[in-house]
Amino acid sequence: MKVLITGATGLVGKAIVKVLHEKGMSVNYLTTRREKIISSQDFNGFYWNPSKNEIDLACFDGVSAIINLAGAGVAKRWSPSYKKKILSSRVTSLQTLHKALGKIDSTQVKSLVSASAIGIYPNSLINFYDENETGIDDSFLGEVVEKWEREVDTFNSFNFSVSKIRIGIVLSIMGGALPKMARPIQNFVGAAFGTGNQWQSWIHIEDLAQIFVFAIENNLNGAFNAVAPNPVTNAKMTKELARILDKPLILPNVPRLAMKIILGEMSYILFASQRVSCKRIEEKGFVFRHTNIGAALENLYLPKKEASESQMTSMNKEFV
Secondary structure, eight states: OEEEEESTTSHHHHHHHHHHHHTTOEEEEEESOGGGOOBOSSEEEEEEEGGGTEEOGGGGTTOOEEEEOOOOOSSSOOOHHHHHHHHHHHHHHHHHHHHHHTTSOGGGOOEEEEEEEGGGSOOOSSOEEOTTOOOOOSSHHHHHHHHHHHHHHGGGGSSSEEEEEEEOEEEOTTSSHHHHHHHHHHTTOOOOBTTSOSEEOEEEHHHHHHHHHHHHHTTOOEEEEEOOSOOEEHHHHHHHHHHHHTOOOOSOOBOHHHHHHHHGGGGHHHHOOOEEOOHHHHHTTOOOSOOOHHHHHHHHHHHHHHHHHHHHHHHHHHTO
16 A cells, blocks of 8 residues: 655654554655655655645555645744644645645545544533534634634545544654643643643554554544543643653642733643543544553653663663
8 A cells, every 4th residue: 555645754744654664555745845855665755835736746656545634733823924824734735635636537545534633622621522523612723623624525525535533632752742741840840731620632642643544544434533542631641741750740830821921822722621532433443552641651751761771770880
């Protein structure tokens, strides 16, 4: 199988490419930067520029599945211009793919899987959401995800399966939200946000990558929540992270107003509460490797810590 990926060089994209290669699948990827184009036996780059509706149609040669991860990151101050970029980067990339598929024989394509986000679900401390929820969060993120998914749905006009993977908080030490959460704790200024009661539906990067590959292997249709089976509160997440990092939490919770002053509208994502179910993907046969927040964080941080301690022990022995 050959898979075409947009966003292959990002955090999630790299993890997915790793899984695909482990399964013996080759990858074509699209990039807006020509200097990132490389060619090898199982990893080939092609140029595209969605803002100008430009794409190298050769990227589809031999491709039977498409994974779309394109979109500007949301963890940056939401100026009016950047908000436009967050939305347009998601919509125009899908529009460019759709138009390109209309120009080729798309019968070889069996599946398209696009990233989405649990930010579509309404902010709530009490609700437990699954994919049947019809309400949309009354926020900029809710608006973005709604329009993002609407664009994904246009691919239903083709004769292949179309699925949307609604991603929760991705846990990885290589990037994303986790290092930003860990840094204050490591510097002894960590604390929960607001009341700390807001729900955070998370997923280990390894499970997330496996879900995308599972979706193309099984030609899944519709929306699927990519979150671990056990969401936790922000207070619990903070305490577990402090435990793993072996740092005390000595400060009071961070007031919402303070973060609004520092981060502006983007601070909303720190206080939004979405408790989300993963039952639908499990019912399709997917098995999570990381189901508990404590064990997931240990998996990410302790191997690195143990390796560092082992290295220090080895160095000490050399000087004895």
